[in-house]
Amino acid sequence: MLNSVLQILEARRSTSLEQLKTFLAIPSVSAKPDHAAAVRECANWLSNEFEKTGLKSAVRQTAGHPVVVARNNHVAGRPTVLLYGHYDVQPPEPLDLWTTPAFVPTVRKDENGFDAIYARGAVDDKGQVWAHVEAIAAWQAAGGLPVNITVLIEGEEEVGSENLAAFVRSNREELKADVCVISDTGLFNRDTPAIDYGLRGLVYEEVVVTGPSHDLHSGQYGGAVPNPANVLCQLMASLHNADGRVNIPGFYDDVQTVSQAEKDQWKRLNHDEAAVAKSLDLPFLSGEAGHSALERTWSRPTCDINGMTAGYQGPGAKTVIASKASAKVSMRLVPNQNPATVQAIFRKTILDRAPKNVKIDFIINDHNADPVVVAIDNPATTLAAEAVKLGFGKEPVFIRGGGTIPVVGLLTRELGLACLLIGFGLPDDRVHSPNEKFDLDCFYKGQKTAAALYDKLSKLAV
Amino acid sequence: MLNSVLQILEARRSTSLEQLKTFLAIPSVSAKPDHAAAVRECANWLSNEFEKTGLKSAVRQTAGHPVVVARNNHVAGRPTVLLYGHYDVQPPEPLDLWTTPAFVPTVRKDENGFDAIYARGAVDDKGQVWAHVEAIAAWQAAGGLPVNITVLIEGEEEVGSENLAAFVRSNREELKADVCVISDTGLFNRDTPAIDYGLRGLVYEEVVVTGPSHDLHSGQYGGAVPNPANVLCQLMASLHNADGRVNIPGFYDDVQTVSQAEKDQWKRLNHDEAAVAKSLDLPFLSGEAGHSALERTWSRPTCDINGMTAGYQGPGAKTVIASKASAKVSMRLVPNQNPATVQAIFRKTILDRAPKNVKIDFIINDHNADPVVVAIDNPATTLAAEAVKLGFGKEPVFIRGGGTIPVVGLLTRELGLACLLIGFGLPDDRVHSPNEKFDLDCFYKGQKTAAALYDKLSKLAV
Numbered sequence: 061m062l063n064s065v066l067q068i069l070e071a072r073r074s075t076s077l078e079q080l081k082t083f084l085a086i087p088s089v090s091a092k093p094d095h096a097a098a099v100r101e102c103a104n105w106l107s108n109e110f111e112k113t114g115l116k117s118a119v120r121q122t123a124g125h126p127v128v129v130a131r132n133n134h135v136a137g138r139p140t141v142l143l144y145g146h147y148d149v150q151p152p153e154p155l156d157l158w159t160t161p162a163f164v165p166t167v168r169k170d171e172n173g174f175d176a177i178y179a180r181g182a183v184d185d186k187g188q189v190w191a192h193v194e195a196i197a198a199w200q201a202a203g204g205l206p207v208n209i210t211v212l213i214e215g216e217e218e219v220g221s222e223n224l225a226a227f228v229r230s231n232r233e234e235l236k237a238d239v240c241v242i243s244d245t246g247l248f249n250r251d252t253p254a255i256d257y258g259l260r261g262l263v264y265e266e267v268v269v270t271g272p273s274h275d276l277h278s279g280q281y282g283g284a285v286p287n288p289a290n291v292l293c294q295l296m297a298s299l300h301n302a303d304g305r306v307n308i309p310g311f312y313d314d315v316q317t318v319s320q321a322e323k324d325q326w327k328r329l330n331h332d333e334a335a336v337a338k339s340l341d342l343p344f345l346s347g348e349a350g351h352s353a354l355e356r357t358w359s360r361p362t363c364d365i366n367g368m369t370a371g372y373q374g375p376g377a378k379t380v381i382a383s384k385a386s387a388k389v390s391m392r393l394v395p396n397q398n399p400a401t402v403q404a405i406f407r408k409t410i411l412d413r414a415p416k417n418v419k420i421d422f423i424i425n426d427h428n429a430d431p432v433v434v435a436i437d438n439p440a441t442t443l444a445a446e447a448v449k450l451g452f453g454k455e456p457v458f459i460r461g462g463g464t465i466p467v468v469g470l471l472t473r474e475l476g477l478a479c480l481l482i483g484f485g486l487p488d489d490r491v492h493s494p495n496e497k498f499d500l501d502c503f504y505k506g507q508k509t510a511a512a513l514y515d516k517l518s519k520l521a522v
Numbered sequence: 523m524l525n526s527v528l529q530i531l532e533a534r535r536s537t538s539l540e541q542l543k544t545f546l547a548i549p550s551v552s553a554k555p556d557h558a559a560a561v562r563e564c565a566n567w568l569s570n571e572f573e574k575t576g577l578k579s580a581v582r583q584t585a586g587h588p589v590v591v592a593r594n595n596h597v598a599g600r601p602t603v604l605l606y607g608h609y610d611v612q613p614p615e616p617l618d619l620w621t622t623p624a625f626v627p628t629v630r631k632d633e634n635g636f637d638a639i640y641a642r643g644a645v646d647d648k649g650q651v652w653a654h655v656e657a658i659a660a661w662q663a664a665g666g667l668p669v670n671i672t673v674l675i676e677g678e679e680e681v682g683s684e685n686l687a688a689f690v691r692s693n694r695e696e697l698k699a700d701v702c703v704i705s706d707t708g709l710f711n712r713d714t715p716a717i718d719y720g721l722r723g724l725v726y727e728e729v730v731v732t733g734p735s736h737d738l739h740s741g742q743y744g745g746a747v748p749n750p751a752n753v754l755c756q757l758m759a760s761l762h763n764a765d766g767r768v769n770i771p772g773f774y775d776d777v778q779t780v781s782q783a784e785k786d787q788w789k790r791l792n793h794d795e796a797a798v799a800k801s802l803d804l805p806f807l808s809g810e811a812g813h814s815a816l817e818r819t820w821s822r823p824t825c826d827i828n829g830m831t832a833g834y835q836g837p838g839a840k841t842v843i844a845s846k847a848s849a850k851v852s853m854r855l856v857p858n859q860n861p862a863t864v865q866a867i868f869r870k871t872i873l874d875r876a877p878k879n880v881k882i883d884f885i886i887n888d889h890n891a892d893p894v895v896v897a898i899d900n901p902a903t904t905l906a907a908e909a910v911k912l913g914f915g916k917e918p919v920f921i922r923g924g925g926t927i928p929v930v931g932l933l934t935r936e937l938g939l940a941c942l943l944i945g946f947g948l949p950d951d952r953v954h955s956p957n958e959k960f961d962l963d964c965f966y967k968g969q970k971t972a973a974a975l976y977d978k979l980s981k982l983a984v
Contacts, residue, residue, distance in 0.1 A: 090838075091836065091837060091838030091839060091840060092836060092837060092838065093837060150840055150841075150842075151834060151836055151838075151840050153834060153836060153840075154737070157736070157737075218839075218840075218841075219838055219839055220839065260741060262741075262841070264839045264841070271802075271804065272802035272803065272804055273802055273803035273804075274619070274802075274952060274955050274956065274957070275616070275619075275952075275954065275955040275956060276802070276954070276955060277924075277925060277953040277954040277955065278824075278826045278828055278852055278854070278954070279722060279724075279819075279854055279923070279924045279925030279926050280819070280923070280924050280925055280949070280953060281802075281819065281924065282819065282824040282826045282852075282854050282924060283809045283810065283815075283818035283819050283822055283823075283824040283854070283924065284798070284807050284808075284809050284815040284818050284819045284924075285802065285804065285807055285808065285809070286804070286808050287826050287827060289758075289826075289827035289828075289829075289830050289849075290758065290759075290761075290762065290826065290827050292755070292830075293754070293755040293756075293758035293759045293827065293830075293849075294755075294759040294762070296751075296752065296755035296759070297752075297755045297756040297758070297759030297760070298759070299752075300752065300756070336746070337879075340733075340734035340735055340736075340738070340743075340747065341734065341735035342733065342734055342735075342747060342748070342879050343878065343879045344879050345746050345747055345879075346746075346747065346748050346877060346879055347745045347746050347747070348745065353745075353746040356745035356746050357741075357742070357743065357744065357745050357746045360745055361745075362740075362744040362745040364740045364744045364749050364751075364752065364843055365749060365751035365752050365755065365832060365833065365847075366740055366751075366833050366834055366839070366840055366841055366842050366843070366844075367751075367832060367833035367834035367835050367840065367842075367844070368751050368754075368755075368830055368831065368832035368833060368835075368847065369830065369831070369835045370827065370829060370830040371827065371828050371829035371830060371850070372613060372615060372828055372829035372850060373829050373830075373831045374553065374554065374613055374615060375553060375554060375555060376552075376553030376554065376613075376681055376886065377553060377680075377681055377682065377726045377828070377850065377852070377886055377889055378553060378612055378613050378615075378680075378828055378829065378850070378954065379612075379724070379726070379828055379852050379926075379954060380612075380828050380829075380954050380955065381826055381828070382828075382829070385827075385830065387751075387755075388833070388834060388839065388840070390740055390744075390839070390841050392740070392741055392744050392745070415808060416805065416806075417799075417804050417805045417806050417807075417808050424838065424839055427839055461741070461742070462739075462741045462742050462743065462744060462745065462746075463739060463741030463742055464741050464841075487742070490736060490737075491739040491742060492737065492738070492739040492740070492840065492841060492842045493736050493737035493738060493739070493842065494736060494737060495736070
């Protein structure tokens with residue numbers, strides 16, 4: 061049966077690419093209020109595509125952007141798979157750095173000569189979702205999926221899955237499953253497929269410093285008043301020590317030490333730091349002292365500024381002391397840090413350190429996510445590794461990731477689900493950046509892996 | 523004769539206000555390359571207005587924006603006055619904070635119930651220039667100015683008067699005068715007219731930090747790479763010590779100490795720091811320890827961030843490590859600091875302190891200005907004080923200012939001219955800020971002062 065499924069996938073390659081282009085052309089930027097209609101359009105389109113495969117699908121409301129839920133007829137005794145993905149994308153800015161526009165999906169060769177499709181969301185996560193849609197469609201065309209499936213594709217992953225928890229809690233019965241499959245990560249490198257077993261958590265904050273009630277002439281007032289931009293820099297700079305450690309009292313209190321065995325396993329991956337640095341035009345990588353780059357991204361927390369605004373940003377000079385300055389800051393968390401605790405000590409630290417003649421406001425709430433490490437010593441993971449081997453022609457390695465998929469902690473906690481993190485992306489896919497891409501070879505191997513995965517998981521004892 | 527001049531001014535009040543509105547409506551923003559046509563239009567309009575008063579006027583080219591030069595027939599034996607002003611204005615941003623649009627001049631009451639005209643450039647410097655144009659026109663209508671006048675109104679004051687030095691050097695003979703008059707400052711407060719005798723200098727820098735060659739996913743790479751926004755904050759924060767002093771080695775080496783006598787004189791002005799703080803919605807003023815607010819703005823150098831850009835600045839969250847981050851920084855200088863020296867040590871400090879895996883670029887050059895203290899123990903200043911008393915009904919106080927008028931150093935140095943800094947603005951005119959205004963009472967008293975000044979200066983022995 062799998063063989064005919066794979067033949068169908070093979071035959072549908074160019075059609076599937078065209079379908080992916082249609083999916084990518086919808087600017088479903090969840091962060092932007094003025095894109096709400098496009099987000100909804102994307103949900104409607106996707107739900108309709110699931111209907112076409114023969115699944116029952118619906119666009120379901122939340123307090124924010126809708127989720128798409130689709131399912132086949134569940135047959136008693138068969139394993140049930142919950143497939144999670146997201147149809148929303150990151151903002152495409154800065155627009156001028158895109159070679160082709162973010163929402164005009166374009167196939168071309170990457171710097172290394174590999175064919176890829178370029179668009180915002182190409183790999184994160186529309187392309188990976190689409191690999192599964194193709195696999196599902198092929199199984200359905202070949203006579204029907206061998207497992208019970210419930211598909212949950214949300215529209216708020218890039219803004220912290222704010223409303224998903226409430227949705228999961230209200231629809232616990234409907235979402236019950238034996239295992240959860242998520243394709244929103246990547247290979248270790250082009251030659252090494254991977255299964256992820258760890259993700260970092262997240263706290264996202266926006267700090268606004270307000271000084272004088274209006275912008276001031278920097279000559280007339282400079283030296284006499286607190287300058288919010290200078291204050292912001294002092295506050296932000298205070299968040300790290302000279303050795304690259306985060307300087308927030310209590311920040312590392314709950315950080316789990318990685319065992320030497322696990323570190324040794326990571327060393328055997330032969331991560332080439334010099335090659336990564338070169339690919340980013342950096343003379344060398346840097347960060348917290350005493351840890352390798354893999355350790356720093358997989359098992360150490362961070363505090364990074366993601367955006368900063370103050371005063372005049374146009375061409376030339378303006379001699380002004382701006383009334384306000386603000387920074388968007390994200391902290392990636394590792395087991396066993398708690399987002400609420402970290403958020404509280406972050407805010408306390410900023411307030412404690414701020415001069416008493418400026419006002420501090422924090423905006424953006426509920427964008428927190430737990431760090432997770434998932435179990436891999438289970439039959440589902442063994443079956444998943446077999447599927448990856450079939451799809452990519454190589455045994456996968458087991459790695460952690462530096463990113464965050466808020467739903468993993470949620471599903472583990474709320475539904476007691478084991479999550480299989482099987483990703484088809486490449487490290488150089490420019491996720492969240494201009495010229496995001498999805499390698500076409502990975503796209504097709506991803507479809508094959510997904511198809512094989514549903515076959516393998518049908519053998520899961522339930 | 524002065525009496526009939528003053529009567530003409532009185533009769534022309536509403537006409538002069540309409541004329542000022544026309545002047546203010548031209549968006550002559552010198553910093554913005556796309557406003558070059560408006561800058562030129564403004565120069566042409568102004569030159570034509572001088573022609574209407576009977577002066578010979580011309581728009582003269584420079585390597586940048588043009589200057590307007592006008593003059594009457596110089597009569598041997600009469601004192602010659604060089605009137606300097608500028609017709610360019612600061613960028614109006616942030617636009618959304620203007621109650622009425624920056625280039626739609628509007629008369630309304632200010633927060634304290636005084637009539638004022640609101641527009642970008644209202645007081646800095648178009649309104650003050652226009653007070654002189656009216657005084658000149660009235661004198662011409664009454665039979666002719668009693669002095670030789672050369673008017674020099676430039677279009678690059680707000681971008682550092684970059685090309686004025688070359689123009690002055692090439693036209694030394696034509697610009698020769700006995701005294702220079704500049705109205706680009708203000709009263710000490712509404713009840714206290716003032717003559718300025720000191721201005722701070724300026725160094726303006728833009729620092730660009732470049733890290734990775736493109737924006738990165740903050741999860742995938744966070745912790746492994748230098749984040750340019752964090753690096754920028756560290757560099758900017760390093761520029762001050764905890765006591766508010768600028769932390770650039772050598773920065774204070776050439777700073778002249780203010781004599782106790784001068785400090786005592788400033789104390790007698792009874793500057794109300796609490797009232798200033800209140801007017802800015804600040805609980806208290808702050809800055810370098812050990813100096814009053816007046817001392818800090820008049821006689822101490824600064825290092826203020828005027829603008830800052832990094833990463834995502836739209837609504838909501840984007841988890842990105844931006845490739846670049848930049849800050850516009852201005853340093854106000856005091857006697858005897860040298861702009862070139864300060865610029866050099868600023869750049870060296872930034873380069874010394876930057877991590878070795880980011881690239882630092884400096885942009886915006888030639889925006890430097892010397893700090894100046896002008897002599898006031900001379901007959902011209904005594905005559906000017908009499909004119910201010912006639913115009914405002916009160917003796918002026920002698921003060922310094924915190925701002926910069928690049929031309930003052932230039933004219934002193936190149937032409938050996940004594941500069942009379944007689945300003946008609948108020949401290950709360952929101953210069954360089956949204957809702958810039960010019961008080962109408964100050965506008966009319968400024969016209970009267972200017973008219974009286976030409977009368978008084980005709981008695982200057984030459």
